[in-house]
Amino acid sequence: MPTLVVEESHTNLKSIFGASGVKGKKVTTLPPEITISHFIQSIIKNKSSQIDSPFSVLDLRVLMDLMTKWTTKLPTVKPYYAVKCNPNLSLIGTLASLGSNFDCASRAEIEAVLSLGVSPDRIIYANPCKSESHIKYAANVGVNITTYDSVGEIDKIKKWHPKCELVLRIKPQEDSGARSCLGLKYGALVEEVPELLKAADVAGLKVIGVSFHIGSGGGNAMAYHGAIALAKNVFETASLLGMPKMKILNIGGGFTSGTKFDVAALNVNDAIKTYFGNDEDLVVIGEPGRYFAETSFTLATKIIGKRVRGELKEYWIDDGIYGTLNNIMFDFAIVSCTPMRFSSKHEKNVRDTKSYASTVFGPTCDSVDTVLKEYELPELEVNDWLVFQNMGAYTLSSGTNFNGFSSSAKNIYLACSTPVPREETNF
Known part of the structure; x- marks a missing residue:
């Protein structure tokens, strides 16, 4: 019958953790039950008052x-x-x-x-x-x-x-x-x-x-x-x-x-x-x-503004087309995001699962700085977060300081997730 086998090379890990560019930096090794999404949540919860947003995680x-x-x-x-x-x-x-x-x-x-x-x-x-x-x-x-x-x-x-x-x-x-x-x-x-x-x-x-x-x-x-x-x-x-x-x-x-x-x-x-x-x-x-x-980086952005027009919900985040999310414009990327609710306003509505066609804007004063349109999201509040996966290719390398916003991800947190188990068949 199939059994799950986790392969690990301690030699590789030791080499990577001691590599130039990594050595001396904190690398969080994640156990199997902790995903990158969980890791991002812990960063936000533990450092909510002083976190430098937006930020990315390199796995x-x-x-x-x-x-x-x-x-x-x-x-x-x-x-x-x-x-x-x-x-x-x-x-x-x-x-x-x-x-x-x-x-x-x-x-x-x-x-x-x-x-x-x-x-x-x-x-x-x-x-x-x-x-x-x-x-x-x-x-x-x-x-x-x-x-x-x-x-x-x-x-x-x-x-x-x-x-x-x-x-x-x-x-x-x-x-x-x-x-x-x-x-x-x-x-x-x-x-x-x-x-x-x-x-x-x-x-x-x-x-x-x-x-x-x-x-x-x-x-x-x-x-x-x-x-x-x-x-x-x-x-x-x-x-x-x-x-x-x-x-x-x-x-x-x-x-x-x-x-x-x-x-x-x-x-x-x-x-x-x-x-x-x-x-x-x-x-x-x-x-x-x-x-x-591309797939080794995950971006976390904070909601800094909100406007409601009927059923339409509009949000501003602290990164956008002129920052890390420039890949939408210059690399023809189609991005998606996962919401993370942290606002105290959600405590009374934790079971509210209704979603709304939403627009997400970047922080600059250019209307072109629009990240998502007609995107289904639950109702969110200022200080909630949107997390974007697959954000490592032509993102950090192409951001600008347009409008005085240094909006590209400022901090890069290093993590090492647990390898995905593979199936091994025994007879």
């Missing part, structure tokens, strides 16, 4: 489980976490301790990763268009691999970082239907590839691989087949031009967790086997961002 367990899934489903693909998705140092430090390398797109991102003691050879400077000062900085600190997709970039790299190795970024030919189509901005066209390879070779720069990105936010996984086939053609073109054999295939990011990742992994593995099956020296890397960041 380190989620990162551990996602890394395990990545290495299981994509065993031949080395993850390079895309720092732009969420630059939180505890997140980066945890991933570093779990074996991830890093995709950085600017000097600031490189500095953040290096500040945690990560070796520069674990970083790819994956921005096809860089300012000269940033290229010089990369050269000074020993970040020696970067991407390019134009002749102009070759000229800058030759001048300021001649020892740098190059990865040619190409534009996938298929539209994957992802939330954000990055091909509008980056990636060499098929007809441009020979010229870009020859220009790098003439400049004395070594092109060691090819990269692409099918788009951010869970595009059609079948697009990996076409993109990897196109990358194979670039490998062959370089060989025909008499250039040294390439060794890196960078399949980019855009991965989401859940069943979509399973489908993507199947397509990636099949395409690599189909087009590069005989290349034993090939190094395959990926640049997951939201895959790791």
